[in-house]
Amino acid sequence: MKFAFSSNAFLRYNLLDTIRIIASVGYQGIEIMADVPHAYPPHLSAGDIRDIRKALDDNCLEISNINAFMHHADGDTYHPSWIEKDPVLRAKRVDYTLACIDLAERLGAPAISTEPGGPLDGLPREEGLRFFKEGLDSVEGRARERGIRILIEPEPGLLIENSTQFKEFFRELDPEVFGINFDIGHFFCVSEDPAELMRDMKGFIHHFHLEDIAASREHHHLMLGKGAIDIPGILETANKIGYEGFVTVELYTYESRAAEAAQEAFQYLEKWRKSTKTPV
Template sequence: MKFAFSSNGFLRHSLKDTIRILADIGYQGIEIMADVPHAYPTQLSAAGRKQIRAALREHRMEISNVNAFMHHADGDTYHPSWIEKDAGERKRRVEYTLNCIDLARDLGARTISTEPGGPLDGITREEGFRFFREGLAAVEERARKKRVRILIEPEPGLLIENSRQFLELFRLLDPEVFGLNFDIGHFFCVGEDPQALIPKMKSMIGHFHLEDIAASRIHHHLMPGEGAIDLPAVLEAVRGIAFEGYVTVELYTYVDNAVEAARDAFRYLRKVIS
Protein backbone atom coordinates (compact mmCIF):
# COMPACT_ATOMS: atom_id res chain seq x y z
CA MET A 1 0.00 0.00 0.00
CA LYS A 2 1.37 3.40 -1.00
CA PHE A 3 0.87 6.44 1.22
CA ALA A 4 1.06 10.12 0.34
CA PHE A 5 0.32 13.36 2.17
CA SER A 6 -1.59 16.33 0.79
CA SER A 7 0.29 19.59 0.42
CA ASN A 8 -2.83 21.49 1.49
CA GLY A 9 -1.70 20.78 5.06
CA PHE A 10 1.60 22.60 4.43
CA LEU A 11 0.43 26.13 3.65
CA ARG A 12 3.25 27.55 5.80
CA HIS A 13 5.87 25.79 3.66
CA SER A 14 6.97 26.03 0.05
CA LEU A 15 6.10 23.11 -2.19
CA LYS A 16 9.79 22.29 -2.62
CA ASP A 17 10.28 22.12 1.16
CA THR A 18 7.10 20.09 1.55
CA ILE A 19 8.34 17.49 -0.92
CA ARG A 20 11.62 17.20 1.00
CA ILE A 21 9.94 16.97 4.41
CA LEU A 22 7.47 14.30 3.36
CA ALA A 23 10.19 12.24 1.68
CA ASP A 24 12.31 12.42 4.83
CA ILE A 25 9.36 11.17 6.90
CA GLY A 26 8.95 8.21 4.56
CA TYR A 27 5.99 9.02 2.32
CA GLN A 28 6.26 7.73 -1.22
CA GLY A 29 4.02 10.41 -2.70
CA ILE A 30 2.58 13.88 -2.39
CA GLU A 31 -0.77 15.26 -3.43
CA ILE A 32 -0.10 18.68 -4.94
CA MET A 33 -2.60 21.43 -4.30
CA ALA A 34 -3.31 23.31 -7.54
CA ASP A 35 -3.86 26.54 -5.66
CA VAL A 36 -1.92 29.19 -3.81
CA PRO A 37 0.64 28.99 -2.34
CA HIS A 38 1.82 25.83 -4.09
CA ALA A 39 0.83 25.25 -7.72
CA TYR A 40 -1.92 27.52 -9.00
CA PRO A 41 -1.64 26.72 -12.72
CA THR A 42 -1.80 30.22 -14.24
CA GLN A 43 0.82 31.47 -11.77
CA LEU A 44 3.21 28.59 -12.29
CA SER A 45 5.75 29.18 -15.04
CA ALA A 46 7.46 26.57 -17.16
CA ALA A 47 10.55 27.05 -15.01
CA GLY A 48 8.47 26.54 -11.86
CA ARG A 49 7.04 23.32 -13.21
CA LYS A 50 10.54 22.14 -14.08
CA GLN A 51 11.66 22.84 -10.51
CA ILE A 52 8.80 20.76 -9.13
CA ARG A 53 9.73 17.84 -11.37
CA ALA A 54 13.36 18.17 -10.30
CA ALA A 55 12.42 18.18 -6.60
CA LEU A 56 10.31 15.07 -7.07
CA ARG A 57 13.17 13.28 -8.82
CA GLU A 58 15.69 14.38 -6.21
CA HIS A 59 13.62 12.98 -3.36
CA ARG A 60 12.24 9.98 -5.29
CA MET A 61 8.68 11.11 -4.76
CA GLU A 62 5.61 10.56 -6.93
CA ILE A 63 2.51 12.69 -7.30
CA SER A 64 -0.44 10.82 -5.87
CA ASN A 65 -2.97 13.28 -7.27
CA VAL A 66 -3.39 16.93 -8.23
CA ASN A 67 -5.96 18.50 -5.93
CA ALA A 68 -8.06 20.76 -8.18
CA PHE A 69 -10.84 21.24 -5.64
CA MET A 70 -10.01 24.53 -3.91
CA HIS A 71 -9.79 27.89 -5.64
CA HIS A 72 -8.36 30.33 -3.10
CA ALA A 73 -6.27 32.19 -5.68
CA ASP A 74 -9.36 34.08 -6.81
CA GLY A 75 -12.24 32.51 -4.91
CA ASP A 76 -12.48 30.21 -1.89
CA THR A 77 -12.70 26.53 -1.03
CA TYR A 78 -15.87 26.01 -3.07
CA HIS A 79 -16.23 29.02 -5.37
CA PRO A 80 -16.32 29.42 -8.27
CA SER A 81 -18.09 26.07 -8.39
CA TRP A 82 -19.42 23.99 -11.26
CA ILE A 83 -22.97 24.99 -10.36
CA GLU A 84 -22.91 28.76 -9.82
CA LYS A 85 -26.06 30.59 -10.88
CA ASP A 86 -23.87 32.91 -12.96
CA ALA A 87 -22.65 31.30 -16.20
CA GLY A 88 -19.46 33.36 -16.14
CA GLU A 89 -18.54 31.92 -12.75
CA ARG A 90 -19.21 28.40 -13.98
CA LYS A 91 -16.93 29.14 -16.91
CA ARG A 92 -14.15 30.11 -14.49
CA ARG A 93 -14.37 26.69 -12.85
CA VAL A 94 -14.17 25.03 -16.26
CA GLU A 95 -11.12 27.09 -17.26
CA TYR A 96 -9.40 26.37 -13.95
CA THR A 97 -10.00 22.65 -14.40
CA LEU A 98 -8.65 22.70 -17.96
CA ASN A 99 -5.51 24.37 -16.62
CA CYS A 100 -5.25 21.75 -13.88
CA ILE A 101 -5.47 18.97 -16.45
CA ASP A 102 -2.56 20.55 -18.33
CA LEU A 103 -0.63 20.95 -15.08
CA ALA A 104 -1.14 17.31 -14.18
CA ARG A 105 0.12 16.25 -17.59
CA ASP A 106 3.16 18.53 -17.28
CA LEU A 107 4.05 17.12 -13.87
CA GLY A 108 3.38 13.50 -14.75
CA ALA A 109 0.28 13.04 -12.56
CA ARG A 110 -2.40 10.62 -13.68
CA THR A 111 -5.37 12.14 -11.85
CA ILE A 112 -6.89 15.36 -10.63
CA SER A 113 -9.67 15.58 -8.03
CA THR A 114 -12.50 18.07 -8.18
CA GLU A 115 -15.45 19.21 -6.10
CA PRO A 116 -18.75 17.36 -6.52
CA GLY A 117 -20.58 20.21 -8.18
CA GLY A 118 -20.53 22.67 -5.31
CA PRO A 119 -22.92 24.23 -2.79
CA LEU A 120 -26.58 24.48 -3.81
CA ASP A 121 -26.74 28.27 -3.44
CA GLY A 122 -30.14 29.43 -4.69
CA ILE A 123 -30.64 26.68 -7.27
CA THR A 124 -32.49 23.39 -7.32
CA ARG A 125 -30.75 20.02 -7.23
CA GLU A 126 -31.96 19.41 -10.79
CA GLU A 127 -30.37 22.66 -11.98
CA GLY A 128 -27.17 21.82 -10.14
CA PHE A 129 -26.99 18.39 -11.68
CA ARG A 130 -27.49 19.86 -15.14
CA PHE A 131 -24.86 22.57 -14.64
CA PHE A 132 -22.38 20.00 -13.33
CA ARG A 133 -22.92 17.70 -16.30
CA GLU A 134 -22.43 20.61 -18.69
CA GLY A 135 -19.20 21.59 -16.98
CA LEU A 136 -17.80 18.08 -16.99
CA ALA A 137 -18.64 17.76 -20.68
CA ALA A 138 -16.62 20.92 -21.33
CA VAL A 139 -13.43 19.41 -19.83
CA GLU A 140 -13.88 15.80 -20.94
CA GLU A 141 -12.05 15.95 -24.25
CA ARG A 142 -9.01 17.73 -22.79
CA ALA A 143 -8.75 15.09 -20.07
CA ARG A 144 -9.09 12.28 -22.59
CA LYS A 145 -6.43 13.79 -24.85
CA LYS A 146 -4.00 14.38 -21.98
CA ARG A 147 -4.75 10.99 -20.39
CA VAL A 148 -5.59 12.55 -17.06
CA ARG A 149 -8.52 11.08 -15.14
CA ILE A 150 -10.89 13.50 -13.37
CA LEU A 151 -11.92 12.19 -9.95
CA ILE A 152 -15.08 13.56 -8.37
CA GLU A 153 -14.94 13.83 -4.58
CA PRO A 154 -18.31 13.60 -2.78
CA GLU A 155 -18.46 15.90 0.24
CA PRO A 156 -21.07 16.57 2.93
CA GLY A 157 -23.32 19.51 2.16
CA LEU A 158 -22.51 19.75 -1.55
CA LEU A 159 -24.43 18.66 -4.65
CA ILE A 160 -23.09 15.11 -4.47
CA GLU A 161 -22.42 13.98 -0.92
CA ASN A 162 -23.06 10.22 -0.85
CA SER A 163 -22.52 7.08 -2.90
CA ARG A 164 -26.07 6.96 -4.26
CA GLN A 165 -25.79 10.46 -5.70
CA PHE A 166 -22.35 9.71 -7.10
CA LEU A 167 -23.59 6.59 -8.86
CA GLU A 168 -26.51 8.50 -10.32
CA LEU A 169 -24.03 10.83 -11.99
CA PHE A 170 -21.33 8.29 -12.81
CA ARG A 171 -23.59 6.12 -14.93
CA LEU A 172 -23.75 9.06 -17.38
CA LEU A 173 -19.96 9.51 -17.58
CA ASP A 174 -17.12 7.83 -19.46
CA PRO A 175 -15.31 5.71 -16.83
CA GLU A 176 -12.08 6.02 -18.78
CA VAL A 177 -12.11 9.78 -18.18
CA PHE A 178 -13.95 10.15 -14.87
CA GLY A 179 -13.74 8.36 -11.57
CA LEU A 180 -14.07 8.64 -7.81
CA ASN A 181 -11.81 10.31 -5.29
CA PHE A 182 -12.87 8.18 -2.33
CA ASP A 183 -12.62 10.35 0.77
CA ILE A 184 -12.99 7.93 3.67
CA GLY A 185 -14.04 10.58 6.18
CA HIS A 186 -16.58 12.21 3.88
CA PHE A 187 -18.53 8.99 3.40
CA PHE A 188 -18.44 8.38 7.15
CA CYS A 189 -19.81 11.90 7.76
CA VAL A 190 -22.94 11.20 5.69
CA GLY A 191 -23.66 7.96 7.53
CA GLU A 192 -22.10 5.45 5.15
CA ASP A 193 -19.66 2.66 5.95
CA PRO A 194 -16.41 3.21 4.00
CA GLN A 195 -15.29 -0.36 4.58
CA ALA A 196 -18.44 -1.73 2.93
CA LEU A 197 -18.40 0.79 0.08
CA ILE A 198 -14.85 0.15 -1.09
CA PRO A 199 -15.40 -3.28 -2.70
CA LYS A 200 -18.68 -2.09 -4.24
CA MET A 201 -17.05 0.94 -5.87
CA LYS A 202 -13.60 -0.47 -6.59
CA SER A 203 -13.76 -0.05 -10.37
CA MET A 204 -14.46 3.67 -10.00
CA ILE A 205 -11.85 4.54 -7.39
CA GLY A 206 -8.77 6.37 -8.63
CA HIS A 207 -7.43 7.74 -5.36
CA PHE A 208 -8.18 7.78 -1.64
CA HIS A 209 -8.21 10.58 0.91
CA LEU A 210 -7.73 9.45 4.49
CA GLU A 211 -8.50 11.23 7.73
CA ASP A 212 -10.39 10.40 10.90
CA ILE A 213 -13.75 11.87 11.94
CA ALA A 214 -15.34 12.21 15.37
CA ALA A 215 -18.27 10.05 16.45
CA SER A 216 -20.52 13.08 15.92
CA ARG A 217 -19.82 12.70 12.16
CA ILE A 218 -19.19 16.44 11.95
CA HIS A 219 -17.00 17.21 8.94
CA HIS A 220 -13.69 18.08 10.60
CA HIS A 221 -10.53 16.20 9.69
CA LEU A 222 -8.80 14.54 12.64
CA MET A 223 -5.54 12.69 13.02
CA PRO A 224 -5.81 9.01 12.11
CA GLY A 225 -6.65 7.07 15.26
CA GLU A 226 -8.23 10.02 17.07
CA GLY A 227 -11.77 9.64 15.69
CA ALA A 228 -14.47 7.01 15.38
CA ILE A 229 -13.65 5.44 11.99
CA ASP A 230 -12.29 1.89 12.09
CA LEU A 231 -9.33 2.84 9.90
CA PRO A 232 -7.51 -0.52 10.22
CA ALA A 233 -10.62 -2.23 8.81
CA VAL A 234 -10.94 0.38 6.07
CA LEU A 235 -7.31 -0.04 5.06
CA GLU A 236 -7.78 -3.80 5.00
CA ALA A 237 -10.65 -3.21 2.57
CA VAL A 238 -8.32 -1.11 0.41
CA ARG A 239 -5.81 -3.94 0.47
CA GLY A 240 -8.60 -6.36 -0.38
CA ILE A 241 -9.34 -4.72 -3.74
CA ALA A 242 -5.64 -4.82 -4.68
CA PHE A 243 -5.63 -1.05 -5.14
CA GLU A 244 -2.44 0.06 -6.89
CA GLY A 245 -2.79 3.82 -6.42
CA TYR A 246 -2.23 6.07 -3.43
CA VAL A 247 -3.93 6.58 -0.11
CA THR A 248 -3.30 10.25 0.66
CA VAL A 249 -3.55 11.61 4.19
CA GLU A 250 -5.42 14.92 4.11
CA LEU A 251 -4.93 16.98 7.28
CA TYR A 252 -5.34 20.62 6.24
CA THR A 253 -6.77 21.19 9.72
CA TYR A 254 -3.27 20.82 11.18
CA VAL A 255 -1.55 23.56 9.20
CA ASP A 256 0.00 25.07 12.35
CA ASN A 257 1.87 21.83 13.12
CA ALA A 258 1.99 20.21 9.71
CA VAL A 259 5.33 18.41 10.08
CA GLU A 260 4.34 16.79 13.37
CA ALA A 261 0.94 15.82 11.96
CA ALA A 262 2.47 14.25 8.86
CA ARG A 263 5.01 12.34 10.95
CA ASP A 264 2.46 11.08 13.49
CA ALA A 265 0.06 10.01 10.74
CA PHE A 266 2.81 8.08 8.98
CA ARG A 267 3.74 6.27 12.20
CA TYR A 268 0.11 5.35 12.77
CA LEU A 269 -0.33 3.99 9.25
CA ARG A 270 2.83 1.94 9.37
CA LYS A 271 1.73 0.47 12.69
CA VAL A 272 -1.77 -0.54 11.57
CA ILE A 273 -0.73 -2.11 8.27
CA SER A 274 2.26 -4.03 9.65
Protein backbone atom coordinates in the same frame (compact mmCIF):
# COMPACT_ATOMS: atom_id res chain seq x y z
CA MET B 1 -1.19 0.29 -1.89
CA LYS B 2 1.09 3.30 -1.47
CA PHE B 3 0.86 6.17 1.01
CA ALA B 4 1.02 9.89 0.26
CA PHE B 5 0.39 13.09 2.19
CA SER B 6 -1.55 16.08 0.89
CA SER B 7 0.25 19.39 0.55
CA ASN B 8 -2.89 21.27 1.61
CA ALA B 9 -1.78 20.96 5.25
CA PHE B 10 1.43 22.85 4.41
CA LEU B 11 0.01 26.30 3.70
CA ARG B 12 2.83 27.88 5.72
CA TYR B 13 5.46 26.31 3.45
CA ASN B 14 6.28 26.65 -0.22
CA LEU B 15 5.82 23.59 -2.39
CA LEU B 16 9.50 22.71 -2.78
CA ASP B 17 10.01 22.66 0.98
CA THR B 18 6.79 20.68 1.37
CA ILE B 19 8.06 18.06 -1.07
CA ARG B 20 11.29 17.69 0.88
CA ILE B 21 9.53 17.39 4.23
CA ILE B 22 6.97 14.83 3.08
CA ALA B 23 9.69 12.73 1.44
CA SER B 24 11.91 12.92 4.52
CA VAL B 25 9.10 11.50 6.66
CA GLY B 26 8.99 8.41 4.45
CA TYR B 27 5.93 8.83 2.22
CA GLN B 28 6.08 7.55 -1.33
CA GLY B 29 3.86 10.28 -2.71
CA ILE B 30 2.48 13.76 -2.40
CA GLU B 31 -0.87 15.19 -3.41
CA ILE B 32 -0.18 18.64 -4.81
CA MET B 33 -2.69 21.41 -4.21
CA ALA B 34 -3.29 23.33 -7.43
CA ASP B 35 -3.90 26.55 -5.55
CA VAL B 36 -1.98 29.22 -3.68
CA PRO B 37 0.57 28.95 -2.17
CA HIS B 38 1.64 25.77 -3.95
CA ALA B 39 0.80 25.15 -7.60
CA TYR B 40 -1.86 27.53 -8.92
CA PRO B 41 -1.46 27.01 -12.68
CA PRO B 42 -1.58 30.68 -13.80
CA HIS B 43 1.24 31.49 -11.37
CA LEU B 44 3.63 28.77 -12.61
CA SER B 45 6.35 29.44 -15.15
CA ALA B 46 8.15 26.80 -17.18
CA GLY B 47 11.02 27.18 -14.71
CA ASP B 48 8.68 26.53 -11.79
CA ILE B 49 7.50 23.31 -13.43
CA ARG B 50 11.11 22.20 -13.92
CA ASP B 51 11.90 22.99 -10.28
CA ILE B 52 8.92 20.97 -9.05
CA ARG B 53 9.81 18.01 -11.23
CA LYS B 54 13.43 18.15 -10.06
CA ALA B 55 12.38 18.31 -6.40
CA LEU B 56 10.15 15.29 -6.90
CA ASP B 57 12.93 13.36 -8.66
CA ASP B 58 15.59 14.37 -6.12
CA ASN B 59 13.36 13.20 -3.28
CA CYS B 60 12.09 10.05 -5.02
CA LEU B 61 8.50 11.22 -4.55
CA GLU B 62 5.57 10.45 -6.85
CA ILE B 63 2.47 12.58 -7.30
CA SER B 64 -0.58 10.75 -6.01
CA ASN B 65 -3.07 13.32 -7.30
CA ILE B 66 -3.46 16.97 -8.26
CA ASN B 67 -5.98 18.50 -5.88
CA ALA B 68 -8.06 20.82 -8.08
CA PHE B 69 -10.89 21.16 -5.58
CA MET B 70 -10.18 24.48 -3.86
CA HIS B 71 -9.82 27.79 -5.67
CA HIS B 72 -8.59 30.31 -3.08
CA ALA B 73 -6.49 32.15 -5.66
CA ASP B 74 -9.67 33.44 -7.28
CA GLY B 75 -12.42 32.60 -4.80
CA ASP B 76 -12.55 30.26 -1.81
CA THR B 77 -12.77 26.58 -0.95
CA TYR B 78 -15.91 25.99 -3.03
CA HIS B 79 -16.24 29.01 -5.33
CA PRO B 80 -16.23 29.53 -8.21
CA SER B 81 -17.96 26.17 -8.47
CA TRP B 82 -19.30 24.12 -11.36
CA ILE B 83 -22.84 25.16 -10.47
CA GLU B 84 -22.71 28.92 -9.97
CA LYS B 85 -25.80 30.77 -11.12
CA ASP B 86 -23.54 33.18 -13.01
CA PRO B 87 -22.24 31.55 -16.21
CA VAL B 88 -19.08 33.69 -16.04
CA LEU B 89 -18.19 32.07 -12.71
CA ARG B 90 -18.97 28.59 -14.04
CA ALA B 91 -16.61 29.32 -16.93
CA LYS B 92 -13.88 30.21 -14.43
CA ARG B 93 -14.19 26.76 -12.87
CA VAL B 94 -13.98 25.16 -16.32
CA ASP B 95 -10.90 27.20 -17.26
CA TYR B 96 -9.23 26.40 -13.95
CA THR B 97 -9.89 22.68 -14.40
CA LEU B 98 -8.49 22.72 -17.93
CA ALA B 99 -5.34 24.36 -16.59
CA CYS B 100 -5.11 21.71 -13.85
CA ILE B 101 -5.38 18.94 -16.43
CA ASP B 102 -2.48 20.50 -18.32
CA LEU B 103 -0.53 20.85 -15.07
CA ALA B 104 -1.09 17.19 -14.25
CA GLU B 105 0.30 16.18 -17.62
CA ARG B 106 3.35 18.44 -17.26
CA LEU B 107 4.13 17.08 -13.80
CA GLY B 108 3.41 13.45 -14.63
CA ALA B 109 0.39 13.12 -12.34
CA PRO B 110 -2.24 10.48 -13.14
CA ALA B 111 -5.34 12.37 -12.05
CA ILE B 112 -6.92 15.51 -10.70
CA SER B 113 -9.67 15.63 -8.09
CA THR B 114 -12.52 18.13 -8.21
CA GLU B 115 -15.46 19.25 -6.11
CA PRO B 116 -18.77 17.39 -6.61
CA GLY B 117 -20.52 20.27 -8.30
CA GLY B 118 -20.40 22.68 -5.37
CA PRO B 119 -22.82 24.14 -2.83
CA LEU B 120 -26.33 24.58 -4.18
CA ASP B 121 -26.74 28.02 -2.55
CA GLY B 122 -30.47 28.02 -3.31
CA LEU B 123 -30.13 26.56 -6.81
CA PRO B 124 -32.64 23.80 -7.65
CA ARG B 125 -30.91 20.43 -7.51
CA GLU B 126 -31.81 19.41 -11.06
CA GLU B 127 -30.36 22.64 -12.40
CA GLY B 128 -27.20 22.06 -10.37
CA LEU B 129 -26.82 18.58 -11.84
CA ARG B 130 -27.28 19.97 -15.34
CA PHE B 131 -24.67 22.68 -14.80
CA PHE B 132 -22.23 20.15 -13.38
CA LYS B 133 -22.63 17.78 -16.31
CA GLU B 134 -22.25 20.63 -18.80
CA GLY B 135 -19.05 21.71 -17.07
CA LEU B 136 -17.58 18.22 -17.08
CA ASP B 137 -18.49 17.85 -20.75
CA SER B 138 -16.37 20.96 -21.38
CA VAL B 139 -13.24 19.41 -19.88
CA GLU B 140 -13.69 15.76 -20.86
CA GLY B 141 -11.96 16.06 -24.23
CA ARG B 142 -8.85 17.70 -22.76
CA ALA B 143 -8.60 15.06 -20.05
CA ARG B 144 -8.92 12.24 -22.58
CA GLU B 145 -6.35 13.83 -24.87
CA ARG B 146 -3.85 14.33 -22.02
CA GLY B 147 -4.48 10.93 -20.44
CA ILE B 148 -5.55 12.47 -17.13
CA ARG B 149 -8.43 11.07 -15.11
CA ILE B 150 -10.88 13.46 -13.43
CA LEU B 151 -11.93 12.26 -9.99
CA ILE B 152 -15.11 13.60 -8.39
CA GLU B 153 -14.92 13.86 -4.61
CA PRO B 154 -18.33 13.64 -2.86
CA GLU B 155 -18.48 15.89 0.19
CA PRO B 156 -21.11 16.55 2.89
CA GLY B 157 -23.31 19.53 2.12
CA LEU B 158 -22.47 19.75 -1.58
CA LEU B 159 -24.39 18.73 -4.70
CA ILE B 160 -23.15 15.14 -4.53
CA GLU B 161 -22.52 14.03 -0.96
CA ASN B 162 -23.27 10.30 -0.81
CA SER B 163 -22.75 7.11 -2.79
CA THR B 164 -26.27 6.92 -4.19
CA GLN B 165 -26.02 10.40 -5.65
CA PHE B 166 -22.58 9.68 -7.05
CA LYS B 167 -23.52 6.41 -8.73
CA GLU B 168 -26.65 7.94 -10.26
CA PHE B 169 -24.67 10.86 -11.69
CA PHE B 170 -21.75 8.67 -12.79
CA ARG B 171 -24.01 6.71 -15.16
CA GLU B 172 -23.78 9.70 -17.52
CA LEU B 173 -19.96 9.81 -17.49
CA ASP B 174 -17.26 7.93 -19.37
CA PRO B 175 -15.50 5.64 -16.85
CA GLU B 176 -12.36 5.81 -18.98
CA VAL B 177 -12.06 9.52 -18.17
CA PHE B 178 -13.85 9.97 -14.84
CA GLY B 179 -13.81 8.25 -11.47
CA ILE B 180 -14.10 8.90 -7.77
CA ASN B 181 -11.69 10.38 -5.27
CA PHE B 182 -12.94 8.25 -2.39
CA ASP B 183 -12.68 10.30 0.80
CA ILE B 184 -13.12 7.90 3.72
CA GLY B 185 -14.17 10.56 6.18
CA HIS B 186 -16.69 12.22 3.89
CA PHE B 187 -18.70 9.03 3.51
CA PHE B 188 -18.51 8.41 7.26
CA CYS B 189 -19.89 11.92 7.84
CA VAL B 190 -23.02 11.15 5.83
CA SER B 191 -23.60 7.94 7.83
CA GLU B 192 -22.38 5.49 5.21
CA ASP B 193 -20.02 2.57 5.87
CA PRO B 194 -16.80 3.37 3.97
CA ALA B 195 -15.57 -0.25 3.99
CA GLU B 196 -18.84 -1.53 2.53
CA LEU B 197 -18.79 1.19 -0.13
CA MET B 198 -15.21 0.37 -1.06
CA ARG B 199 -16.26 -3.15 -1.94
CA ASP B 200 -19.30 -1.91 -3.85
CA MET B 201 -17.54 0.92 -5.73
CA LYS B 202 -14.10 -0.55 -6.32
CA GLY B 203 -14.45 -0.17 -10.07
CA PHE B 204 -14.78 3.61 -9.73
CA ILE B 205 -12.01 4.23 -7.17
CA HIS B 206 -8.71 5.63 -8.42
CA HIS B 207 -7.51 7.50 -5.33
CA PHE B 208 -8.30 7.68 -1.62
CA HIS B 209 -8.27 10.47 0.93
CA LEU B 210 -7.72 9.19 4.46
CA GLU B 211 -8.43 10.95 7.74
CA ASP B 212 -10.31 10.21 10.93
CA ILE B 213 -13.65 11.73 11.99
CA ALA B 214 -15.23 12.09 15.43
CA ALA B 215 -18.16 9.91 16.48
CA SER B 216 -20.40 12.98 16.06
CA ARG B 217 -19.72 12.68 12.29
CA GLU B 218 -18.89 16.38 12.16
CA HIS B 219 -16.92 17.13 9.01
CA HIS B 220 -13.60 17.96 10.65
CA HIS B 221 -10.50 15.98 9.69
CA LEU B 222 -8.74 14.35 12.65
CA MET B 223 -5.43 12.55 13.03
CA LEU B 224 -5.54 8.85 12.23
CA GLY B 225 -6.64 6.92 15.30
CA LYS B 226 -8.13 9.97 17.04
CA GLY B 227 -11.70 9.54 15.82
CA ALA B 228 -14.36 6.87 15.39
CA ILE B 229 -13.42 5.40 11.99
CA ASP B 230 -11.96 1.90 11.95
CA ILE B 231 -8.83 2.94 10.06
CA PRO B 232 -7.13 -0.51 10.22
CA GLY B 233 -10.32 -2.08 8.88
CA ILE B 234 -10.44 0.46 6.06
CA LEU B 235 -6.84 -0.26 5.06
CA GLU B 236 -7.43 -4.00 5.19
CA THR B 237 -10.48 -3.59 2.96
CA ALA B 238 -8.35 -1.66 0.46
CA ASN B 239 -5.99 -4.62 0.41
CA LYS B 240 -8.83 -7.10 -0.01
CA ILE B 241 -10.30 -5.30 -3.02
CA GLY B 242 -6.87 -5.34 -4.65
CA TYR B 243 -6.30 -1.60 -4.58
CA GLU B 244 -2.72 -0.82 -5.60
CA GLY B 245 -2.83 2.96 -5.98
CA PHE B 246 -2.23 5.80 -3.54
CA VAL B 247 -3.96 6.45 -0.25
CA THR B 248 -3.34 10.11 0.58
CA VAL B 249 -3.58 11.32 4.15
CA GLU B 250 -5.44 14.64 4.13
CA LEU B 251 -5.02 16.66 7.31
CA TYR B 252 -5.40 20.29 6.23
CA THR B 253 -6.86 20.97 9.68
CA TYR B 254 -3.32 20.62 11.08
CA GLU B 255 -1.85 23.64 9.30
CA SER B 256 -0.21 24.94 12.48
CA ARG B 257 1.86 21.74 12.84
CA ALA B 258 1.83 20.21 9.40
CA ALA B 259 5.23 18.52 9.56
CA GLU B 260 4.47 16.94 12.93
CA ALA B 261 1.05 15.77 11.66
CA ALA B 262 2.64 14.15 8.61
CA GLN B 263 5.10 12.35 10.87
CA GLU B 264 2.44 11.19 13.33
CA ALA B 265 0.20 9.87 10.56
CA PHE B 266 3.11 8.05 8.94
CA GLN B 267 4.03 6.39 12.22
CA TYR B 268 0.42 5.22 12.56
CA LEU B 269 0.52 3.75 9.05
CA GLU B 270 3.90 2.12 9.64
CA LYS B 271 2.60 0.51 12.82
CA TRP B 272 -0.38 -0.85 10.91
CA ARG B 273 1.82 -2.10 8.08
CA LYS B 274 4.14 -3.95 10.45
CA SER B 275 1.23 -5.48 12.34
CA THR B 276 -0.19 -6.89 9.13
CA LYS B 277 3.13 -7.54 7.36
CA THR B 278 1.75 -5.52 4.48
CA PRO B 279 4.34 -4.08 2.03
CA VAL B 280 4.05 -0.37 1.32
